Amino acid sequence: MFQPAFILVRPQMGENIGAAARAMWNFGLDHMRIVAPRDGWPNQSAVAMASGAGRLLDEAQLYKDVTSAIGDRTHVYATTARPRELTKTVLTPEAAMADASARIRAGAQIGILFGPERAGLENDDIAPANTIISVPVNPSFPSLNLAQCALILGYEWRKLVSDTEQFSVAESSEDQAKIADIEHLVSHYEERLDEAGFFFPAAKAQSRKTNFRN
Amino acid sequence: MFQPAFILVRPQMGENIGAAARAMWNFGLDHMRIVAPRDGWPNQSAVAMASGAGRLLDEAQLYKDVTSAIGDRTHVYATTARPRELTKTVLTPEAAMADASARIRAGAQIGILFGPERAGLENDDIAPANTIISVPVNPSFPSLNLAQCALILGYEWRKLVSDTEQFSVAESSEDQAKIADIEHLVSHYEERLDEAGFFFPAAKAQSRKTNFRN
Numbered sequence: 001m002f003q004p005a006f007i008l009v010r011p012q013m014g015e016n017i018g019a020a021a022r023a024m025w026n027f028g029l030d031h032m033r034i035v036a037p038r039d040g041w042p043n044q045s046a047v048a049m050a051s052g053a054g055r056l057l058d059e060a061q062l063y064k065d066v067t068s069a070i071g072d073r074t075h076v077y078a079t080t081a082r083p084r085e086l087t088k089t090v091l092t093p094e095a096a097m098a099d100a101s102a103r104i105r106a107g108a109q110i111g112i113l114f115g116p117e118r119a120g121l122e123n124d125d126i127a128p129a130n131t132i133i134s135v136p137v138n139p140s141f142p143s144l145n146l147a148q149c150a151l152i153l154g155y156e157w158r159k160l161v162s163d164t165e166q167f168s169v170a171e172s173s174e175d176q177a178k179i180a181d182i183e184h185l186v187s188h189y190e191e192r193l194d195e196a197g198f199f200f201p202a203a204k205a206q207s208r209k210t211n212f213r214n
Numbered sequence: 215m216f217q218p219a220f221i222l223v224r225p226q227m228g229e230n231i232g233a234a235a236r237a238m239w240n241f242g243l244d245h246m247r248i249v250a251p252r253d254g255w256p257n258q259s260a261v262a263m264a265s266g267a268g269r270l271l272d273e274a275q276l277y278k279d280v281t282s283a284i285g286d287r288t289h290v291y292a293t294t295a296r297p298r299e300l301t302k303t304v305l306t307p308e309a310a311m312a313d314a315s316a317r318i319r320a321g322a323q324i325g326i327l328f329g330p331e332r333a334g335l336e337n338d339d340i341a342p343a344n345t346i347i348s349v350p351v352n353p354s355f356p357s358l359n360l361a362q363c364a365l366i367l368g369y370e371w372r373k374l375v376s377d378t379e380q381f382s383v384a385e386s387s388e389d390q391a392k393i394a395d396i397e398h399l400v401s402h403y404e405e406r407l408d409e410a411g412f413f414f415p416a417a418k419a420q421s422r423k424t425n426f427r428n
Contacts, residue, residue, distance in 0.1 A: 071394030180285030
């Protein structure tokens with residue numbers, strides 16, 4: 001499936017650009033664009049931090065402003081922590097990625113804007129976007145950084161395209177043993193089994209005990 | 215609601231402990247436990263990195279081993295990237311947090327184990343746990359670090375307890391304008407409006423233009 005472009009707007013620290021590249025590639029995303037990075041481009045700090053995701057930096061497209069970076073996109077999301085006076089639909093990361101994948105299936109070209117570390121996106125960056133994405137953070141500590149924000153968007157994207165099975169929620173009982181109680185029971189049986197010569201031969205005793213405890 | 219304890223098992227770098235504290239507090243979680251940290255405790259590198267989430271480190275409970283750290287828990291999850299030979303249910307972060315919140319409502323005490331940065335949890339750490347949590351990462355680059363893993367679990371927890379509205383997915387049309395085309399149209403109207411004296415007074419022209427573009 002086509003994927004959204006992650007567009008870093010005026011990123012400051014090279015380390016954060018590299019960390020964002022890693023976060024993207026953790027979830028199989030590799031289309032990065034960079035708008036007017038503070039310290040120029042290429043950036044050796046970004047390369048050092050990206051390690052296994054360095055290819056994303058090599059292939060990243062560089063733009064002088066937001067307008068040119070999103071020119072070929074048909075639907076753009078702007079990530080922002082705080083509410084804005086601009087009137088736009090606000091989506092959670094999960095809803096936004098579901099929206100994006102539906103649009104991509106219908107032929108859309110998607111871009112997601114991420115602001116500079118210190119101040120975030122400015123209103124002039126957000127104005128041309130179609131939709132705002134806001135991560136539901138702790139209002140007392142809403143300090144997500146660039147790479148964390150990219151990680152969560154990438155994670156929600158991956159959930160949509162991943163075939164990892166979602167197991168059903170287990171039934172809960174109100175009468176539950178504490179792990180310490182289970183540990184006592186297991187230790188009791190382990191000692192009895194040990195006395196009886198169950199964990200034999202000695203070379204395999206440890207792995208047998210681990211399996212028994214499991 | 216009661217919350218799960220995040221249990222860092224033999225963490226190595228203080229910076230990663232601090233970053234995990236920040237990740238937890240970003241999503242309103244503040245119950246941290248630490249098992250046998252490599253560099254002792256307290257750890258100044260952890261404090262420096264935690265910044266606004268330093269309280270979690272002050273209040274973190276220290277344990278000598280996993281068994282004592284989970285002794286008072288009734289249900290324990292172990293986070294691990296790779297499949298294990300141990301036979302246990304494997305849940306995604308989303309399913310695991312739904313499971314955990316259902317268990318907490320039924321009176322359970324929850325713990326989530328996070329392994330050391332380099333090698334992850336060992337089989338002997340995982341054996342006493344009830345359930346495995348595996349983040350669906352890119353198989354070519356499964357390199358989530360401790361703080362990233364804590365961030366994703368915290369994020370999924372927050373989604374359950376947050377009242378942020380999930381907007382519905384918008385209908386998509388296959389006939390969509392590119393942002394560059396919209397920009398041309400908007401610039402055209404902006405110029406005509408400017409000629410007509412619409413953006414008046416001059417002191418407010420910029421914010422009016424931003425609103426117009428929005």
